[in-house]
Amino acid sequence: xxxxxxxxxxxxxxxxxxxxxxxxxxxxxxxxxxxxxxxxxxxxxxxxxxxxxxxxxxxxxxxxxxxxxxxxxxxxxxxxxxxxxxxxxxxxxxxxxxxxxxxxxxxxxxxxxxxxxxxxxxxxxxxxxxxxxxxxxxxxxxxxxxxxxxxxxxxxxxxxxxxxxxxxxxxxxxxxxxxxxxxxxxxxxxxxxxxxxxxxxxxxxxxxxxxxxxxxxxxxxxxxxxxxxxxxxxxxxxxxxxxxxxxxx
Amino acid sequence: xxxxxxxxxxxxxxxxxxxxxxxxxxxxxxxxxxxxxxxxxxxxxxxxxxxxxxxxxxxxxxxxxxxxxxxxxxxxxxxxxxxxxxxxxxxxxxxxxxxxxxxxxxxxxxxxxxxxxxxxxxxxxxxxxxxxxxxxxxxxxxxxxxxxxxxxxxxxxxxxxxxxxxxxxxxxxxxxxxxxxxxxxxxxxxxxxxxxxxxxxxxxxxxxxxxxxxxxxxxxxxxxxxxxxxxxxxxxxxxxxxxxxxxxxxxxxxxxxxxxxxxxxxxxxxxxxxxxxxxxxxxxxxxxxxxxxxxxxxxxxxxxxxxxxxxxxxxxxxxxxxxxxxxxxxxxxxxxxxxxxxxxxxxxxxxxxxxxxxxxxxxxxxxxxxxxxxxxxxxxxxxxxxxxxxxxxxxxxxxxxxxxxxxxxxxxxxxxxxxxxxxxxxxxxxxxxxxxxxxxxx
Numbered sequence: 001x002x003x004x005x006x007x008x009x010x011x012x013x014x015x016x017x018x019x020x021x022x023x024x025x026x027x028x029x030x031x032x033x034x035x036x037x038x039x040x041x042x043x044x045x046x047x048x049x050x051x052x053x054x055x056x057x058x059x060x061x062x063x064x065x066x067x068x069x070x071x072x073x074x075x076x077x078x079x080x081x082x083x084x085x086x087x088x089x090x091x092x093x094x095x096x097x098x099x100x101x102x103x104x105x106x107x108x109x110x111x112x113x114x115x116x117x118x119x120x121x122x123x124x125x126x127x128x129x130x131x132x133x134x135x136x137x138x139x140x141x142x143x144x145x146x147x148x149x150x151x152x153x154x155x156x157x158x159x160x161x162x163x164x165x166x167x168x169x170x171x172x173x174x175x176x177x178x179x180x181x182x183x184x185x186x187x188x189x190x191x192x193x194x195x196x197x198x199x200x201x202x203x204x205x206x207x208x209x210x211x212x213x214x215x216x217x218x219x220x221x222x223x224x225x226x227x228x229x230x231x232x233x234x235x236x237x238x239x240x241x242x243x244x245x246x247x248x249x
Numbered sequence: 250x251x252x253x254x255x256x257x258x259x260x261x262x263x264x265x266x267x268x269x270x271x272x273x274x275x276x277x278x279x280x281x282x283x284x285x286x287x288x289x290x291x292x293x294x295x296x297x298x299x300x301x302x303x304x305x306x307x308x309x310x311x312x313x314x315x316x317x318x319x320x321x322x323x324x325x326x327x328x329x330x331x332x333x334x335x336x337x338x339x340x341x342x343x344x345x346x347x348x349x350x351x352x353x354x355x356x357x358x359x360x361x362x363x364x365x366x367x368x369x370x371x372x373x374x375x376x377x378x379x380x381x382x383x384x385x386x387x388x389x390x391x392x393x394x395x396x397x398x399x400x401x402x403x404x405x406x407x408x409x410x411x412x413x414x415x416x417x418x419x420x421x422x423x424x425x426x427x428x429x430x431x432x433x434x435x436x437x438x439x440x441x442x443x444x445x446x447x448x449x450x451x452x453x454x455x456x457x458x459x460x461x462x463x464x465x466x467x468x469x470x471x472x473x474x475x476x477x478x479x480x481x482x483x484x485x486x487x488x489x490x491x492x493x494x495x496x497x498x499x500x501x502x503x504x505x506x507x508x509x510x511x512x513x514x515x516x517x518x519x520x521x522x523x524x525x526x527x528x529x530x531x532x533x534x535x536x537x538x539x540x541x542x543x544x545x546x547x548x549x550x551x552x553x554x555x556x557x558x559x560x561x562x563x564x565x566x567x568x569x570x571x572x573x574x575x576x577x578x579x580x581x582x583x584x585x586x587x588x589x590x591x592x593x594x595x596x597x598x599x600x601x602x603x604x605x606x607x608x609x610x611x612x613x614x615x616x617x618x619x620x621x622x623x624x625x626x627x628x629x630x631x632x633x634x635x636x637x638x639x640x641x642x643x644x645x646x647x648x649x650x651x652x653x654x655x656x657x658x659x660x661x662x663x664x665x666x667x668x669x670x671x672x673x674x675x676x677x678x679x680x681x682x683x684x685x686x687x688x689x690x691x
Contacts, residue, residue: 062599082604090601101596103507105514117503118601144514160600 007167007199008036008059013068015054015222028054029065029222036168036201041194043213044203045236047244051222052203053172059201060093060170061085073167090119094161096190098173100153102145108132108156109141115164131163132156135189151182158189169193171202175209187212207233207240218243253322255675257350259585260318264354264403265361266577267307270570271395272362274299276370276387288379295380298465299567302472302536306528306571307399309479310578312406313521317582318350319343319410320517321589327419336415343411344404351403355396363392373566434484441480448473452640459546460644467543467641471535471633478531478625479524486520487513490621504606508613511593518589519618521582522668526622529575529664531629533568534657538634540564541651546641549648576664580671583615587675590614594676608676615672619665630657 013032016025028051036042046052057063059070061077070077073092077085094115095101102111113128132138135155145153154174161169171190175183187209194200194214202213210216211233218226218239225243228235274296281292319326326339334342367385374381451466451473458464478485494509512519594607634650641648 086598086601086603086606089599090603093601095599097599101599103510103593103596103600105510105593106507110510114600117506118597118603118606120503123500164601 005038006035007038007073008034008201009069009071010034010059011069011071013055013058013065013070015051015058015063015065027222029058031068032219032222032224033068034217034224036199038167038197038199039194040199040215041191041213042199042201043210043216044201044219045205045207045210045216045240046219046225047240048205050219052219054222055219056170056172056201056203060095060168061089062095087119090115091164092167094164094166094169094193096154096157096161096169096171096174096186098176100145100150100157102153102156102160104145106144107141108137108143108145108148108159111145111156112160112163115160128163131159134162135159136185149182151178151185154178154182154186155189158186158193162189162193165198167198169198169200171200171204173204173206174202175204175206183209207236210236220244253325255588256318256321256585257346259581260314260347261350261354263311263314263574263578263581264351264399265358266574267311267399267402268355268358268396269362269366270303270358270574271307271399272359272366272387272392273370273566273570274303275391275395276362276366276385279387279391280383280385284383288383291380292383292385295563295567298469299570301469302532302567302571303574305472305476305479306532306574307402308406309476309528310525310574311399311402313482313524314578314582314585315347315351315403315407316410317518317521317585318347319407319414321585323414323417326414327417330415330419340408340411340415343414344408347407347411348400348404351400351407352396355399355403358399359392359396362395363387363389370566373569374563377563437480437483441477444473444477444480448477452636455637455640456644459543459641460550462547462550464543464547464641467539467637468536469539470637471539471629472532474629474633475528475531475535475626478629479527482520482524482527483516485625486523486621487516489624490519490523490617493620493624494617502609502613503602504609505613507597508610508617511610512614512617515586515589518582518586519614522579522615522618523622523625525575525578525582526619526664526668527575527625527629529572529579530622530657530661531626532571532575533660534626534630534653535633536568537564537653537656538630538651539637541653542634542637542641542648545651546638546645546648549645572660576667579664580667583668583671584675587611587672590676608673611672611676612669615668619668622664623661626657626661 011033013029014027015029016027018025032055044052044055054063058065061070061072065078068078072088075088077088080088103114106114109128109132112131113123116123129138129141132141135158137152137155137159140148140152145156148156169190174186174190178186183206190200190202191212202209204210211231214230216228216231216236217224218228218236220243226239228239231239277292277296277299281289281296283289284292326343329339330336367387370385448470451470455464455466458466491513497505499506590607590611594610597606597610630652634652638648638650
C-alpha cells in the first residue's frame, strides 16, 4: 500500500555483481533506502563508481536488486513477473538516458508515439505534435534521430516521456553529452516533468544540474551518504568532497 | 568483441562455401580437358552451366556479405578516424582485413572441395549417359584457381564498401545518421542492361535451337534474370519491401510496425538477406522452370509428349553449390546482424516493450525479408517460364510454361526455415540480457 504522496519507496536495496574467477561478489549497492514524493525533482550525485547509475537502474526496474524492495506507486517491482514489470515500465515509468537511446529506424514522431503504440493506446497525433512543440521540435517530426544534434535527440527522448505522462521519470546523466545551453533546456524540461503528481529522479555528475533539484542524495561506495534539500552547487560539491574523504554518516 | 567475431566468422564461412562451390566446376573442367574424349567435353559443358549459376551466386552472395561486413563495422572504422587514422589508411586496413578473411576462407573451402568434390560429383553423375565412367579429380592448382576467383570477387565487392566507409564522416556514423545512398548507381544499370541484352539474345535464339533438338540456353535464361534483379537490388529491394508491407495496416501490430521500420532503415542488412534468398529460391526455380518448359516444347516437337530422362543427379550437381552458398549467405547475414538487433531489442525494452517483443520484431523482419525474396523469385520464375513458352510456341505450338512449383516451394520452404532459425537462435540467446548492459555494449 503506497503512502500518501509517495511515488517511490526503496528499502534496504542491495546489489552485487558476480566477480571473475570465483572471487567474492562485488557490492555495488549496500542497504539503500529512500522515498521520492509526487512533485519532487531528486538528484543523485557521487563520485565515479559510487553506484549511482546502478541505484537508478534498480529503482527503475531495469536491473533486479540482489535484496531489498522497490515500490513504485504501490507496486513492489522486485516481485513482478517480467511481463508485469514491462507493463509498469511502459505505463508508469519513463527513461531519459545519456545516450538518448531513441529507436534509430523510427522518425521523431514515431519515437514519441512509441509508448502509446506499445500499450495499444489510441495514437493521438495532435497530442504527439503538441508535445514536440512543447520541447521545441515541432518542425522535426518527420526527421530521423540520427539527423538531429545531441540536444535535439535528448529533447525527443524527453518528449517521448512527456507524451506518456508517467508517474516517475528516471534520467541517467541526461546532460552528460550536451553543451551548457542544450543541457539547460533539458533540465528545464525535466523540471517541468516533476509536476502534476509526478516526479523525476536524475543521476548526474554535473553539480550545477543537481542544484536544479529539490533534493540531492549523495552516494558513496554504494550507500547513501548525505541528503541535501534545495542545495547550491557549492554545498553539493562540499558534500561530495566530504563523502570522498570521511566515513559514512 | 563477440559481435565482431560473429561478423568475421559469418563472412569467413560464406567465403569458404563459395570456394567449395567453385571447386565443382573447376574439377569438372580439369577432368574433362584431361580426358579429352567426347564424354570429357560433355563434362566441360556441364561445368559451363555450373560456372554460370555458381558465378551468379558467388557474385551476389559473396559481394553482398562482404559489403554487409564493412557496413556492420562502420562504427569501428568511424572511431578509428576520430583518433586520427586517415581515410586512406582506414580503407587500406579494411581491405587487408577482408583479404585475410577471403584468403583464409577460400583456402579452407577449396581444400575441403578438393577432398570432397570428386567423390560427390562421381556419385551425382551416376547414371548420367556417357560421363558416369569418368574418374573426376582436381589438382592443387585447380583448387587454387577456384579459391583465387572467390578472393577476387570478395575483394572487388569489399573494396568499394571500404572506400565508402573511409569517405563517410565519422560523426555521421557515430550519430547513426541514416545511410545515404552514395554508391554510384550507373555501373549497376549498365551491368543489368548488358545481362538483359544477353537474356534477350538467348531468348531470340531459343526457338531455332529447340527446333534443332537442343535449346540448352533455356536453363540459363532464368538464372541470368536473377542476376539482373540482384544487380539492381539496392534500387529494387527497398521499393518492393515498402510496397507489399504497406498492405498491412500500421496499427495492426506494434512489433510488425517496428520490424518494417527496421527493415527499411537498415537496408544494407535486409538487402543482403533478400539477395541471398532470391538466389537460393530463384536460381533453382527458374532453372527448373526453363528445363520443364523446354522439355514440354521438345516433347511436342518430337511428338513424344516430353522427355522423361532422370537427370536428378546432374541437377543436384548443377544446383547444389549455388543453393548451398545462397542459403548459407542468407543465414550468415542474419546471424551477423544479430548484434545490432540485440541493441534494438534493449532500446525497445527500455521504452516499455513487453518480453518477447524483440523476438517478435526479429521474426517479423525475417518474414519481410523472406516474403520480399519470395515475391521477386516468383516474378523471375514466372517471367522465365512465360517468356520461354511464348518463344518456344513458335516452333512447338501448345508449349505450356512450367512454373516449377514443386522446386520453388521446396527451396523456398527450406530457405525460410533456415532464416527463421538463424533469426531465432541468436535472438533467444540475448533474450535475458540486462537492458543497461545491452545498451552500453555499443
